[in-house]
Amino acid sequence: MTKGLIDVASRKVYRAESDGAPLIYVVDSPEHPFDEASLSSLAQRLASNVVTVPVANWNDALTPWPAAGLYRGEREFGGCAASTLEELVSEVAPAIESAEGLCPSSRSVCGYSLGGLFALYALTHSDFFDACACLSGSVWYEGWVEHLQSLKLDLAGRFAFLSLGTKERRAARPILKTVQDRMEQCVEALQEHGCEVEYRLGPGNHMQHVSERLEAGLIALDEFLR
Numbered sequence: 001m002t003k004g005l006i007d008v009a010s011r012k013v014y015r016a017e018s019d020g021a022p023l024i025y026v027v028d029s030p031e032h033p034f035d036e037a038s039l040s041s042l043a044q045r046l047a048s049n050v051v052t053v054p055v056a057n058w059n060d061a062l063t064p065w066p067a068a069g070l071y072r073g074e075r076e077f078g079g080c081a082a083s084t085l086e087e088l089v090s091e092v093a094p095a096i097e098s099a100e101g102l103c104p105s106s107r108s109v110c111g112y113s114l115g116g117l118f119a120l121y122a123l124t125h126s127d128f129f130d131a132c133a134c135l136s137g138s139v140w141y142e143g144w145v146e147h148l149q150s151l152k153l154d155l156a157g158r159f160a161f162l163s164l165g166t167k168e169r170r171a172a173r174p175i176l177k178t179v180q181d182r183m184e185q186c187v188e189a190l191q192e193h194g195c196e197v198e199y200r201l202g203p204g205n206h207m208q209h210v211s212e213r214l215e216a217g218l219i220a221l222d223e224f225l226r
Helices: 034-044 079-101 114-124 142-152 178-191 210-225
Strands: 011-015 023-028 047-053 107-111 133-134 159-166 196-201
Touching: 011 034, 023 079, 023 114, 023 178, 023 210, 034 047, 034 210, 047 079, 079 114, 079 210, 107 114, 114 133, 114 142, 114 159, 142 178, 159 178, 159 210, 178 196, 196 210
Parallel strands: 023 047, 023 107, 107 133, 133 159, 159 196
Antiparallel strands: 011 047
């Protein structure tokens, strides 16, 4: 089992007024972290506590099973999401909550790109999270939609926020062009499992409007959890 993919020591904590408030875990990247100033400013408007958890080697840590790389010569995706989820739920979250004195009334997980795919994976493969935000999530991933459709789940009382840029379906790689259709299939599958879903299309491609999508996702989670 792969361990040590989450850098607990480098977490960032953005506190609400109450340590017992809902808690949003944001999957972050050590190489390309979310803007700290923007997160700090946004967190002041939320009733939830927010904790970023940097995850190394996204292509392995956040993918549900091995799959071919997107480009010729790239190594395949590692498919270690199950190990990462176990590490987050069993070790990382309890350690952070204990160290920071947090006693969350509920928890959610938020991520962008492969982090968004992982957030959706976490919601549907664990009872630990009450909600997730899948922001420009990599739901084009080979076999993901079919897997989600096949799960026997009762997601009543839980919530998923999914967002995508309208230009993301214009990506160069054929598999990436399926992302909007795949996202809409995810919405349908989640709703069929009883999940409350908010789906939002916005401007731009995958690399644009990242901060705006993160803001919308965190606000949606905060409103649901409170």
